[in-house]
Each structure stands twice: as structure tokens, then as C-alpha cells.
Amino acid sequence: MLLRLLFPSWAFFDRVTEVPRLQARVTAHDGTLGPWHDLLQAPPRTWRSVLYHPEGTTHLALHSAVDRFAMECTLGEPDATSRALVVAIVEHQVRARFAQDDQPAGRWEWRIIAAPAVPTDGDAVRVMCGGGLPS
Amino acid sequence: MSLATEFDTVTRLMQALTALAMIVVALEWQAMQASGVLRDVWREETLRGWWGWRRLLMRDGITRAMPWVQTSLASLLLLAAMLDDRRDSMGAMAAAGLAVSVWHTAVRVRGTMNGGSDGMLFIVLLMLALATAPVSTRVQHAAVVFVAAQVLLSYLRAGLVKARERDWWNGTALSAFLAIPAYGVPRWIPRSPLLLRVASIGVIAFELAAPIALVSTSSALMYTAVAWCFHLATAVVFGLNRFVLAWSAALPALWFAARLLHATG
Numbered sequence: 001m002l003l004r005l006l007f008p009s010w011a012f013f014d015r016v017t018e019v020p021r022l023q024a025r026v027t028a029h030d031g032t033l034g035p036w037h038d039l040l041q042a043p044p045r046t047w048r049s050v051l052y053h054p055e056g057t058t059h060l061a062l063h064s065a066v067d068r069f070a071m072e073c074t075l076g077e078p079d080a081t082s083r084a085l086v087v088a089i090v091e092h093q094v095r096a097r098f099a100q101d102d103q104p105a106g107r108w109e110w111r112i113i114a115a116p117a118v119p120t121d122g123d124a125v126r127v128m129c130g131g132g133l134p135s
Numbered sequence: 136m137s138l139a140t141e142f143d144t145v146t147r148l149m150q151a152l153t154a155l156a157m158i159v160v161a162l163e164w165q166a167m168q169a170s171g172v173l174r175d176v177w178r179e180e181t182l183r184g185w186w187g188w189r190r191l192l193m194r195d196g197i198t199r200a201m202p203w204v205q206t207s208l209a210s211l212l213l214l215a216a217m218l219d220d221r222r223d224s225m226g227a228m229a230a231a232g233l234a235v236s237v238w239h240t241a242v243r244v245r246g247t248m249n250g251g252s253d254g255m256l257f258i259v260l261l262m263l264a265l266a267t268a269p270v271s272t273r274v275q276h277a278a279v280v281f282v283a284a285q286v287l288l289s290y291l292r293a294g295l296v297k298a299r300e301r302d303w304w305n306g307t308a309l310s311a312f313l314a315i316p317a318y319g320v321p322r323w324i325p326r327s328p329l330l331l332r333v334a335s336i337g338v339i340a341f342e343l344a345a346p347i348a349l350v351s352t353s354s355a356l357m358y359t360a361v362a363w364c365f366h367l368a369t370a371v372v373f374g375l376n377r378f379v380l381a382w383s384a385a386l387p388a389l390w391f392a393a394r395l396l397h398a399t400g
Contacts, residue, residue, distance in 0.1 A: 005254045117314050
């Protein structure tokens with residue numbers, strides 16, 4: 001970590017590749033499958049956000065954890081800690097986003113898909129990894 | 136003005152800008168803790184194994200206190216930048232303490248909070264600690280030059296990897312980055328293909344032109360002004376606020392490196 005901080009890679013915005021997206025859906029007790037929801041959505045910004053943007057910083061930190069696990073899945077070496085972090089992100093986001101909604105009770109599933117940055121009709125969704133939330 | 140006076144001015148400016156950056160970092164860390172996301176996502180039981188021996192430093196009490204520690208140290212750093220008498224090592228110790236706090240946050244969340252900006256802040260803080268510590272002038276100057284080298288490298292590397300991609304030259308890459316939902320780019324940002332192509336070429340040219348900053352102190356100033364506008368634009372477009380703060384604190388080092396280069400022939 002010390003070396004990564006002292007000698008960062010500095011390769012910003014180099015190549016457009018597929019973007020990992022964290023999604024979740026609920027499977028109701030009667031087996032009905034709900035739609036997939038994107039869990040990490042960029043928070044709104046104001047002019048203040050140019051200098052102070054805690055929601056944006058949190059969002060980027062969450063995304064980094066998802067990106068890292070997605071990369072590990074792509075390499076075929078998913079790390080248990082990375083996975084646990086992603087599951088915790090799913091739990092946190094599901095609770096925050098759907099607590100007020102009239103969602104049917106059931107089992108939550110999550111997945112990380114590889115999506116093109118600019119989606120077009122007919123894009124195939126590639127599932128990088130996924131799982132269910134512990135009940 | 137003598138080199139010593141100029142070095143003093145540059146390090147004071149860097150201290151003040153770094154202190155302001157760290158106050159923002161502390162406020163954001165505080166807000167993140169208050170929102171509960173740190174407790175819910177980066178759980179101690181999940182990360183304990185990865186932390187290893189560092190878990191002693193990751194205790195809840197230390198993490199909770201971190202924004203206050205950072206604010207206090209940043210205030211000391213700001214004070215050190217303004218004090219006439221610089222003989223004590225208050226500034227150096229404050230900068231070193233803040234560097235440790237940046238490392239602590241990175242370990243606490245098992246990565247960077249805001250990409251490369253965390254790395255740049257860490258570098259500036261560590262080198263400021265060295266540049267204002269009671270060590271030889273050569274070491275002090277080397278510390279500021281190291282910051283300048285990292286700034287140059289950050290632009291050059293980013294420029295080189297973009298220049299290799301055809302999609303960057305025709306504007307497609309920038310268009311795609313603007314469309315990535317994670318950045319939440321505001322809708323009012325214009326996206327005409329011609330404009331994106333011009334902007335893309337401009338970004339590549341700006342980044343690859345970084346060595347121009349070393350040609351003279353005037354070119355360093357001009358490059359710094361353009362760089363600052365670039366980071367401001369990045370903050371407005373992509374929401375990368377900490378990059379403005381971190382690079383603002385680092386950019387004065389470019390001027391000093393150019394000055395030193397000329398002083399030594």
C-alpha cells in the first residue's frame with residue numbers, strides 16, 4: 001500500500017473497456033424474478049462539489065472495490081476479502097435504496113456485469129461474477 | 136530573490152495548499168463515517184485478516200478520531216506556512232503525521248478513496264515533511280524536485296497511454312468516458328463529436344507537453360495555470376474534486392524545479 005501511494009501508475013483514462021456494473025434483483029417467495037437494478041449510481045453534484053464532495057468520494061471508493069473484484073473475477077482469481085466487500089456493498093445499497101419501496105420480501109441476488117460504456121441495442125450482457133445475499 | 140528565499144516561498148505555498156486539501160479530506164472522511172457506509176461496508180471483521188499487524192491501528196476509536204487528528208495537523212501545517220520563524224520542525228511533523236493519516240485511510244478501506252489523488256497527496260505530504268525538516272539543503276531541494284518529477288510523470292504517462300489509442304485521437308474515447316454512469320457527468324456538458332475530438336487532442340497535447348514546464352520559470356507558471364484549469368474542468372465534468380486539491384498543492388514544485396535547473400546551469 002505504501003509503494004502504491006508513493007509510486008502510483010498515473011495511467012488515467014487510458015482505454016475504453018467494458019465497465020463493470022453492480023446490479024441486484026429480488027426473487028420473491030413465489031419465484032417471481034424482479035428486474036435488475038444498477039446499485040451504484042453517481043450522486044448528484046452542485047458547484048460546491050468541485051472542491052467538497054463526500055458523496056462522490058464515497059461513490060468512487062465503492063466503485064473501486066467493485067472494479068477490483070471484477071478484475072479478480074476476470075483473471076479467475078476472486079479474492080475472499082474482495083468478495084465480502086462487494087457483498088457488503090450490495091447489502092448496504094439494497095437497504096438504502098429499497099427500504100422505503102414496496103418491494104416484495106424474498107431473496108436478493110447480485111451480479112457484476114461487463115457493460116460497454118456507451119450501450120447500444122443488442123449488446124450482450126456478460127456476467128463477470130455474482131451471488132446471493134445471505135438471508 | 137535568492138534560491139533559499141524562493142524555496143521558502145514555494146514550500147510555504149505548498150504547505151498552505153496541502154493543509155487546505157487535507158481539511159477537505161478530513162471533512163469528507165467525517166461525512167463518510169457519519170453516513171454509516173464505512174461501518175456497513177468496510178467492516179472490521181471482513182478486513183481484519185487483510186490488515187494483519189496493521190489492525191492495531193485500524194481500531195474504531197482511531198478511525199473515528201482521524202478527521203479531528205487530520206484537521207488539527209492541517210491547521211498546524213497552515214500555521215507553519217504563515218509563521219515568520221521556521222526554525223522549528225512543526226511543519227515537518229504535521230506533514231509527516233498527515234502522510235501517515237493518508238496511508239491509514241488507504242489501509243482502512245483497502246485501497247484509494249479517490250484514485251491517484253490520494254497518491255499525489257501522500258507524495259506531497261511526505262516530501263514536504265522532508266523539505267521542511269532540519270536536513271541538508273540538498274535533501275530539502277531533492278524532496279521538492281521529487282514532487283515535480285511525479286507531477287511531470289503523472290501528465291506524461293497519462294498522455295503517452297492516451298496517444299497510443301486511436302480512439303483518443305478521434306474523440307470516441309472521451310465520448311465513452313463521458314457516458315460511464317459511475318462519473319455522473321452532468322447533462323449540460325456538450326458532446327458534439329467535433330468538440331470532443333478537439334478536446335481530446337487538446338488533452339493529449341497538454342499532457343505530453345509537460346516537460347515544457349522545465350524550460351523556464353515563466354513556462355512553468357504558464358503550464359501550471361493551464362494544468363490548474365485542466366483539473367478544474369476534470370472536477371466539473373467527472374466529479375474528481377480531490378484531483379484539483381492534490382495537484383494544486385503539488386504544482387508549485389514544478390516552478391521550483393525549473394528554477395533549480397536554471398540556477399545550476
